[in-house]
Amino acid sequence: MxxxxxxxxxxxxxxxxxxxxxxxxxxxxxxSGKPAPERRPSLARATEAEVVEVAGxxxxxxxxxxxxxxxxxxxxxxxxxxxxxxxxxxxxxxxxxxxxxxxxxxxxxxxxxxxxxxxxxxxxxxxxxxxxxxxxxxxxxxxxxxxxxxxxxxxxxxxxxxxxxxxxxxxxxxxxxxxxxxxxxxxxxxxxxxxxxxxxxxxxxxxxxxxxxxxxxxxxxxxxxxxxxxxxxxxxxxxxxxxxxxxSKHLHIFMAPVNVAFSRRPRALGGLDKTPDMDMEHVTEDTVFGAGKIEDFTWKQLLDLATCTECGRCQSVCPAWTTGKPLSPKLLVMGLRDTMFASADRLLTGAEGEVATLVPTTIDPDVLWSCTTCGSCVEQCPVDIEHVDAIIDMRRYEVLMESRFPSEAALLLRNMENQGDPWGLGAAKRTEWLAALDFEVPVVEGEIPDDLEYLYWVGCAGALDERGRAQVVSTARMLHRAGVAFGILGPRESCTGDPARRMGNEYLFQEMAKANIETLTAAKVRKVVASCPHCFNTIKNEYPALGGEFEVIHHAELLGHLVATGRLTPGVSFTGTVTYHDPCYLGRHNRVFDEPRSILSAVPGATTVEMRRHRERGFCCGAGGARMWMEESIGKRVNLERTEEALSTGADVISTACPFCMIMLDDAVKASGRGDDVAVLDVSQVVERSLEARSAGSVS
Ligand code: SF4
Ligand code: SF4
Structure with a gap:
């Protein structure tokens, strides 16, 4: 014994x-990581996280x-x-x-x-x-x-x-x-x-x-x-x-409950986590924007790295990886984790010295710039790792500290900076789409009149791109038909700054965001209806950190409400099979899944069919993360992959609720040779087609 x-x-x-x-x-x-003062969960939230994610x-x-x-x-x-x-x-x-x-x-x-x-x-x-x-x-x-x-x-x-x-x-x-x-x-x-x-x-x-x-x-x-x-x-x-x-990687047995307790609830999607202080008066020679070395990450981000179980769920849903790009969110996390361990002596002693930057030493530039910020990885990760924020932090460093980014994106940033939109078409063209309407839409010049319930945030694609214009024309017509009073900012609207932020140019984003917030605040805007999920997400989730608090709704939510309350009743002119593509920034990032589907279900002649990957598992169109303005020369095009899935349902209409998704999917439908028999339409366009024959002034 x-x-x-x-x-x-x-x-x-x-x-x-x-x-x-x-x-x-x-x-x-x-x-040893940087402070993360915002990561102090309340006991109630931490308990909820443990019960739901760990126990459940x-x-x-x-x-x-x-x-x-x-x-x-x-x-x-x-x-x-x-x-x-x-x-x-x-x-x-x-x-x-x-x-x-x-x-x-x-x-x-x-x-x-x-x-x-x-x-x-x-x-x-x-x-x-x-x-x-x-x-x-x-x-x-x-x-x-x-x-x-x-x-x-x-x-x-x-x-x-x-x-x-x-x-x-x-x-x-x-x-x-x-x-x-x-x-x-x-x-x-x-x-x-x-x-x-x-x-x-x-x-x-x-x-x-x-x-x-x-x-x-x-x-x-x-x-x-x-x-x-x-x-x-x-x-x-x-x-x-x-x-x-x-x-070993089985460290997650102990790390996962801790990581989950400090995770962003209910999920690390929607707005980005950090809004760095970009005030140049506060900048010193020691200021570092973004993450260029492993020590630039917060302790929560280092905890993320130590928690990965290598299960590969993120990898299997990543649109970049599944279309042959070098980016795998799992391998990215593993690479950073290996660097963290290899840098342990430096991190623990705080030793100074020449240190190679994460990009390209640990993370290849093609890996960093392949991300569409679709959020699928974050959605699936069982231990709540926040890949998107880490990727954007590294992009911030690359853009703001090293001036390194894909050359074609330089034009995007220049256009946004000089003309206020990614295409560089300028403010004067922002009201041209109104010509397709047979009713007046007030352009708000001072304060928004009391009789206008909503400020319609048209967005750059909606105002300036031909296919985007077709979408906003239909949306405006349906709102008008339902008796919703709305106005637009017209030339006073500019890009929300979303592409610059996802590119890593936080400085430009904040400049544009502050200008928009000032305009909206001066106009005494209370309620905003946005046509673009990226604008919707940015104004709703990211402007508050810069002082802009507005009630924001997406047009699919508003139209869904109008249909549900009987203010807008679809007609019988439309017949066809429709499959709905979830825009990442409307669906996964902001949980608007049901409203667009309820609109389509209310159209009597529409037979709806789901793609294999839908709702939380919806597959990106390839445009997010400013990828819309970058070359896609590696692997298969993401929009082709998604469109093939949509076409395999047998649908004759691919419907969505995002101008960028519309452009990407429409391009892919045409590239597939199906442009004559398959249409890509916003949900508002489906409703409009159900109501009447297209008017002579229609844009689409
Ligand atoms: S956000 Fe999307 S594209 Fe980026 S790593 Fe995650 S799954 Fe891949
Ligand atoms: S899903 Fe999460 S835990 Fe699994 S490999 Fe990806 S990052 Fe690691």
């Missing part, structure tokens, strides 16, 4: 010392089979903490049981049920890994680039934890030292030993009893040895697993 106590405690002390040292080192490394496994369960397997593994390890207490107790007394509850049948059942469930989950994980092995599927595998050897070792160690557990419990039964015996059990008796103890063990410990049956022929003497050996083996595997976890 003394030997088993000494061996068990020695193994434990050694492993806890090694793992404890590693965790202390990790905590110092993460705390919300995101993991979206992928049913691996989600259920992970659910049982996570809860298995939680429940089986009781068996660890029992194992350590058995070191000191063979008849140990947890006080008060340690002999109850429900505990016996829970322990055996979860031990069995974890074993089954391991089988499921193994099959998933074999089916999706990178060697078989290459880039299509979500495990491509992950440390697959470590993943298999993890499965093996978890399996050993369960196997040694069941073996020591089986041997305990065969020696009469099992905590869960039937009522009336009075303890070990030599007479009973000769008949066997298995029949006296609780039937609720069903798995342990099966193992006891296998070991029983070995006799009480051998089982006594096995009992001691497997208790020690169980303790050794658990303690060794702790060390392994602290050095």
């Amino acid at each position: 003394l030997a088993r106590i000494i061996i068990g405690l020695a193994i434990t002390a050694l492993c806890f010392a090694v793992a404890g040292r590693r965790f202390y080192w990790l905590s110092r490394l993460i705390r 496994q919300r995101k993991l369960l979206r992928w049913t089979i691996p989600g259920v397997a992970h659910f049982f593994t996570m809860w298995g390890f939680t429940i089986l903490l009781a068996t660890i207490v029992e194992a350590y107790g058995a070191l000191f007394s063979r008849d140990f049981h947890i006080p008060l509850i340690g002999t109850d049948n429900w505990l016996a059942f829970l322990e055996d049920f979860f031990a069995t469930a974890v074993l089954l989950a391991l089988v499921v994980f193994s099959i998933i890994r074999l089916v999706n092995a990178p060697a078989r599927k290459e880039r299509q595998s979500r495990f491509y680039g992950s440390h697959t050897g470590a993943a298999w070792l993890t499965l093996l160690l978890i399996g050993l934890v369960i196997v040694t557990l069941l073996l020591y419990r089986g041997a305990q039964i065969d020696t009469g030292h099992f905590p869960f015996m039937r009522s009336g059990w009075v303890g070990y008796a030599p007479a009973q030993a000769s008949r066997g103890f298995a029949a006296l063990a609780s039937p609720w410990a069903f798995a342990s009893k099966v193992v006891a049956g296998w070991l029983a022929p070995l006799g009480v003497g051998v089982n006594s040895v096995l009992e001691a050996v497997f208790v020690l083996a169980n303790i050794a595997v658990i303690a060794g697993f702790l060390v392994f976890v602290s050095y």
Whole structure:
């Protein structure tokens, strides 16, 4: 007995010392990041995050089979903490049981049920890994680039934890030292030993009893040895697993609950996290904009890096990766994490010196500039890693500190700066689309009149691009038909600054945003209806940080409301099959999924059909993140990939609610040779077509 106590405690002390040292080192490394004062969650929000994301496994369960397997593994390890207490107790007394509850049948059942469930989950994980092995599927595998050897070792160690557990419990039964015996059990008796103890063990410990049956022929003497050996083996595997976890991607077992507690709730989408102080009066020679070195990230961003499980869910949904670009959000996080570990000495000592910038040393420029900021990675990541903010931080550094960015984007920035729109067409053209209307739309010059309920934010594409104009014309007509009173800013409207911000030019964004906020505030605007999801997102979620608080609604929301309340009733002139494409900044970033669909469902002649990737899983059109104005020379074009999916539904109308999506999808439909039989229409255009024949002045 003394030997088993000494061996068990020695193994434990050694492993806890090694793992404890590693965790202390990790905590110092993460705390070396820049402050993140906004990341102080309230207890209520942190509790909600733990309940929903960790206990409820919300995101993991979206992928049913691996989600259920992970659910049982996570809860298995939680429940089986009781068996660890029992194992350590058995070191000191063979008849140990947890006080008060340690002999109850429900505990016996829970322990055996979860031990069995974890074993089954391991089988499921193994099959998933074999089916999706990178060697078989290459880039299509979500495990491509992950440390697959470590993943298999993890499965093996978890399996050993369960196997040694069941073996020591089986041997305990065969020696009469099992905590869960039937009522009336009075303890070990030599007479009973000769008949066997298995029949006296609780039937609720069903798995342990099966193992006891296998070991029983070995006799009480051998089982006594096995009992001691497997208790020690169980303790050794658990303690060794702790060390392994602290050095591997399985760190997420401990990091994920912490990361989730400090995550942006309900999700890290919509507006960007940080609004840096761009006031040039506050700039010193030490000021750094964005993230150029690993030490420029906040501690929360470093925590993100340490939390990645390499599951590859983000990679499998990334429009850049799935169309052959070099950007994988998983590999980006892993690359930054490796850099963080490699830079640990510098981070911990604060040593100065020449340090290579993240781009191009760790992150290739083609990786950085391939991102459309669609948010699919953030949406799917089960441990709430915030890829988009990290990418924009690195773009900020590249643009503002190094003046490095794709050359074709220079024209975009110049046009925005000089003309107030990405195309450089100028303010005077912003009212040309009004000529297609047969009613007056007031152009607000001073303060917005009280009888105008909404300021219609037309957006650059809506005002200046031919296909965008067709959309805003239809929207204006439908609003007018429903009796909504609205005006526009006309030449006083300028780009919200979204493309500059997603490009990393935070300075230009803030200049444009402040000017727009000043205009809207001076005009005493209360309610804004925006046609472009990017404008909608920026005014709604990003202007408040710069002092602009407005009530903002997207035109699909407003039209949906008008249809639902009977103020706008679609007609019968339209017939066709319609599939709806979710714009990333309307759907995933702002959760407007139902309203556009409710509009289409209200059109009597429209048969709606969903694409495979829709709603939260909607696939980007390729225009976001200022990609609209950059060359796409690597891999397949994202808009082609999306349009092929839309065409495969058999729809004759691809509907959406974003001018950029319309342009990208329309280009791809034409490139596919289907321009004559498939139309790309905004939801407002579908409603308008249902109501009447197109008027002579129509733009589309
Ligand atoms: S935001 Fe979209 S494009 Fe960018 S890394 Fe994430 S999934 Fe890929
Ligand atoms: S970033 Fe998130 S989704 Fe992507 S591999 Fe890591 S844990 Fe999985």
